[in-house]
Amino acid sequence: MTDSLPIAVTAPLTHAQRTQIMNLVRRAAKAEILPRFRQLGAHQIDQKSGPQDLVTDADKAAEAMLTRGLLAMFPHALVVGEENASVNPDIIDQIAEAELCFTIDPVDGTWNYAHGLAMFGVMVSILRFGVPVFGLLYDPIMNDFIIADTQSDAELVMPRRVRRKLSTSTGGAIQDLSGYIAINLIPEAKQAEMAATLPQFARALSLRCACHEMRMVAQGAVDFALYSKLTPWDQPAGVVAVQQAGGHAAMLDGSDYRGDLKDGYLLVASDKATWDRLRDLFAFLIDAPQA
Structure with a gap:
């Protein structure tokens, strides 16, 4: 080598x-x-x-x-x-x-x-x-x-x-989307508000494994994933995979994602239009202090 x-x-x-x-x-x-x-x-x-x-x-x-x-x-x-x-x-x-x-x-x-x-x-x-x-x-x-x-x-x-x-899904309206949200990692003060969004989706759950969650988004099996605990090892590989499969990844406030970020919310989605709809739905998180 x-x-x-x-x-x-x-x-x-x-x-x-x-x-x-x-x-x-x-x-x-x-x-x-x-x-x-x-x-x-x-x-x-x-x-x-x-x-x-x-x-x-x-x-x-x-x-x-x-x-x-x-x-x-x-x-x-x-x-x-x-x-x-x-x-x-x-x-x-x-x-x-x-x-x-x-x-x-x-x-x-x-x-x-x-x-x-x-x-x-x-x-x-x-x-x-x-x-x-x-x-x-x-x-x-x-x-x-x-x-x-x-x-x-x-x-x-x-x-x-x-x-x-690989190609991401075609996305769509909120009620047609499936994705991943680890509600236990959302700031406690906002967990009830986040829980109230879950019935709006076709399916929302957590695999307790960012590797397989990001793989599912990149393969088009699900439409999005939201991360509120950022580390240099949990998200960067998946962000590249999703983006190069046609998806969109950015911080919830619209700023670019970086692998050295420690705070904020990363949202990956099948395309920019779907990302925008999810961003609007999750906008209440941006003002929430993170745990």
Whole structure:
């Protein structure tokens, strides 16, 4: 593996580099994630901020393997992994100035994973000065990737090198939309008002896994996702995938999304017209202080 991507990156990745990263992610899942799935003991699961925010031995081991592999390929890169950042939060402040930053969510959907639910994934993104330019969303169970960068279409890459271009849904009126909202992460003072919007949708729920939520939006299976807890590892990969599949992503106040943002509301939708309708519906959140 070589450092063939210069630090002053202008294009996200070459085809060879994309393949190297996919192979690395696949190896990490095979070595560290899948062998522990439904095999974890209580001593291998810890809480971070509380019982809904878990970390497992798989998260830590997979992140360490991914970090080593990425730095072997790109030794000048800043690598920000969820678990390292949870104990070294100051690293997040370096993202805005980094010419080449990789973010890693080694097991997105850890609560699902720890409870034996096969709804989890691995996400890797590239940020350039905080702007997402590449996203990879991997499903270890099905061994397939959604991958995209700012210069190419979003693709579903399946085993046997089968590739399929992705397109978001056609969107539509509020009553026809399905999407994802984690109401427990909305500020408490606004949760009742948010709950009152849910019956207006055809369906609104949460998968407890941004990886699969963003995959569903990019594939056109659902129409939107709203995020009120922003991290550099949870949303950037999905934002690139959704945008390159034809969707629209922006902060609820209309400003551009950045991977280094810590506050605000990110709304991704199948197209700009649908995004606008949802923005109008959720406008009451903008004045709400976030938890």
